[in-house]
Amino acid sequence: xxxxxxxxxxxxxxxxxxxxxxxxxxxxxxxxxxxxxxxxxxxxxxxxxxxxxxxxxxxxxxxxxxxxxxxxxxxxxxxxxxxxxxxxxxxxxxxxxxxxxxxxxxxxxxxxxxxxxxxxxxxxxxxxxxxxxxxxxxxxxxxxxxxxxxxxxxxxxxxxxxxxxxxxxxxxxxxxxxxxxxxxxxxxxxxxxxxxxxxxxxxxxxxxxxxxxxxxxxxxxxxxxxxxxxxxxxxxxxxxxxxxxxxxxxxxxxxxxxxxxxxxxxxxxxxxxxxxxxxxxxxxxxxxxxxxxxxxxxxxxxxxxxxxxxxxxxxxxxxxxxxxxxxxxxxxxxxxxxxxxxxxxxxxxxxxxxxxxxxxxxxxxxxxxxxxxxxxxxxxxxxxxxxxxxxxxxxxxxxxxxxxxxxxxxxxxxxxxxxxxxxx
Numbered sequence: 001x002x003x004x005x006x007x008x009x010x011x012x013x014x015x016x017x018x019x020x021x022x023x024x025x026x027x028x029x030x031x032x033x034x035x036x037x038x039x040x041x042x043x044x045x046x047x048x049x050x051x052x053x054x055x056x057x058x059x060x061x062x063x064x065x066x067x068x069x070x071x072x073x074x075x076x077x078x079x080x081x082x083x084x085x086x087x088x089x090x091x092x093x094x095x096x097x098x099x100x101x102x103x104x105x106x107x108x109x110x111x112x113x114x115x116x117x118x119x120x121x122x123x124x125x126x127x128x129x130x131x132x133x134x135x136x137x138x139x140x141x142x143x144x145x146x147x148x149x150x151x152x153x154x155x156x157x158x159x160x161x162x163x164x165x166x167x168x169x170x171x172x173x174x175x176x177x178x179x180x181x182x183x184x185x186x187x188x189x190x191x192x193x194x195x196x197x198x199x200x201x202x203x204x205x206x207x208x209x210x211x212x213x214x215x216x217x218x219x220x221x222x223x224x225x226x227x228x229x230x231x232x233x234x235x236x237x238x239x240x241x242x243x244x245x246x247x248x249x250x251x252x253x254x255x256x257x258x259x260x261x262x263x264x265x266x267x268x269x270x271x272x273x274x275x276x277x278x279x280x281x282x283x284x285x286x287x288x289x290x291x292x293x294x295x296x297x298x299x300x301x302x303x304x305x306x307x308x309x310x311x312x313x314x315x316x317x318x319x320x321x322x323x324x325x326x327x328x329x330x331x332x333x334x335x336x337x338x339x340x341x342x343x344x345x346x347x348x349x350x351x352x353x354x355x356x357x358x359x360x361x362x363x364x365x366x367x368x369x370x371x372x373x374x375x376x377x378x379x380x381x382x383x384x385x386x387x388x389x390x391x392x393x394x395x396x397x398x399x400x401x402x403x404x405x406x407x408x409x410x411x412x413x414x415x416x417x418x419x420x421x422x423x424x
Contacts, residue, residue: 011035013136016129021137025146026069029154033137035082040129042082042089043067046141048154049095052165056404059151061141063093063105063134074109075117084126087112090119093134098142101135152408159408166402173395180391184384187377193266194374197367203360205236215347217248217340220317225249225343230351234277240268240365242355243277244348246292251344253292253299257352259362260306266373267366270307271352273345275299275321294344295337297323300330303345311349319345 011019019037026032026045033044045064054060064071066078072092082089091110096102106127111119122130141147212231219225226249233254234243241258256278260270276288291298301322305311321333321341333341355361 009140011133011136011140013132016040016132019133019136021140023140025150027153028069028157029150029152030069031141031144031150032067033141034080035133035137039085040082040133042084043080044082044134044137045069046137048151050155050158050162051095052162056401059098059154060095061093061098061138062095063137065089065091065110075113075119077113082130084129085123087123087126089122089126089130098138101138104131105134105138106131155405155408156410159405162405163402163409166398166405169398170395170402173391173398177388177391177395180384180388184381184388187381187384190266191374191377191381194370194377197266197363198370198374200363200367202367203363204357205360205364206355206357208232208235213351215351216313217251217343217347218313219339219343220314222314225340228344228347230348236361236364238278239368240361241278242352242361244351245290246344246348248344250295250340251292253294254288254290255292255344255348256288257348259365261304263306265366266370267362269362270305271349272302272304273349273352274302278302292341292344294321294341295334297333297337299323299333299337299341303349305349311346311353313343313346313350315346316342318342 006022006024008020008022011021013019017038019035019040021036022034024032024034029048031046033046035042035044043066045067047062047064049060049062051060064078066072066081068078072078072090077088077090089110090113092107093105094102094107096105110122110127110130112122113119144150209232212229215228215230217225217228228246228248228251231245232242233245234241236242238258241256244255244257246253246255253275254277256274256276258272258278259268261268261272263270274288276291278288291300293299299321301320303319305316309316318338319342321338322330323333323337325331332338352358
């Protein structure tokens with residue numbers, strides 16, 4: 001007499017003689033189908049599967065060829081693998097929805113095992129039989145009265161791996177959400193700074209000085225290279241920038257000095273010195289008005305200083321200086337020219353940084369770009385709010401999944417306390 005979890009039946013498969021089947025419920029929701037028919041015998045095990053991140057409440061099916069509770073392993077035969085037309089077949093089906101089996105359910109790794117880890121393709125006839133028998137088995141399984149109980153048992157089996165997966169996903173999302181909130185706080189602080197700058201009164205800027213000044217020109221090793229005569233040509237014509245006409249030993253031309261061009265501060269710090277007259281409309285042009293002649297050659301380029309290090313008459317020792325070598329091609333200036341150009345850049349930079357209206361010039365530059373920066377920050381905040389909402393939604397989904405699989409784990413019964421005998 002079969003155990004209560006067993007059942008004997010006849011399986012009808014189109015195009016095949018009647019197949020006798022014995023079913024037995026195994027642990028973890030697996031179901032064994034032992035089949036016997038004309039030129040067909042063997043065991044199939046139907047396994048409910050819960051893929052990671054699949055919709056809650058759904059499950060898939062995989063059918064293992066051969067007996068046993070474990071996964072099908074490559075090149076490892078299983079007990080009672082199906083024999084079709086005299087050929088023993090090894091492998092498993094694809095993962096598929098038991099209520100909507102696909103036209104082809106056999107996995108590509110289905111094979112006939114040979115010796116020494118060798119395999120061969122299963123015959124077409126055997127494949128055709130299995131492609132008909134496996135869906136028929138699954139159709140029977142899907143209508144079992146104990147299907148829900150089998151699925152719950154399988155879910156309890158997989159719950160631990162799902163809990164670990166969801167826990168990792170939640171930790172990752174919580175980290176991303178915390179980072180997004182920090183970034184949003186920084187953006188809101190920056191927005192307040194920009195709005196404050198827009199409302200701030202522009203301090204007065206000193207007009208152009210009529211009289212030139214003389215500045216010492218010093219090499220990086222401390223040698224004096226002569227005096228430079230420096231005259232202001234423009235002040236704040238382009239916000240924050242001062243254009244100087246410079247004359248000295250083997251030096252003649254214009255230099256433009258203004259705050260750091262590449263910094264992210266609301267009120268820019270540092271400085272940028274360019275050879276020639278530079279404007280906000282053409283800050284990257286190689287050819288500018290009044291390009292200086294140093295040691296008899298025209299020097300191109302500029303020097304950006306973020307303000308993170310100290311500028312002295314001798315530091316930084318070597319600064320950018322480029323000379324043309326062909327049409328639209330430039331190379332580093334000769335060493336002597338670079339040395340003299342560096343001395344001029346340092347002297348002009350220190351003269352600019354010593355201005356009593358330096359803060360006013362920097363504020364002028366900040367005000368010029370404030371409206372555009374404010375809009376950029378607003379756009380960034382809108383994107384961050386969307387990112388936060390998406391992260392929060394995903395986090396809620398994974399928390400729901402965590403609770404769902406945690407509830408699938410059967411409770412551990414409390415340990416029974418041993419009774420302590422009373423002292424007599």
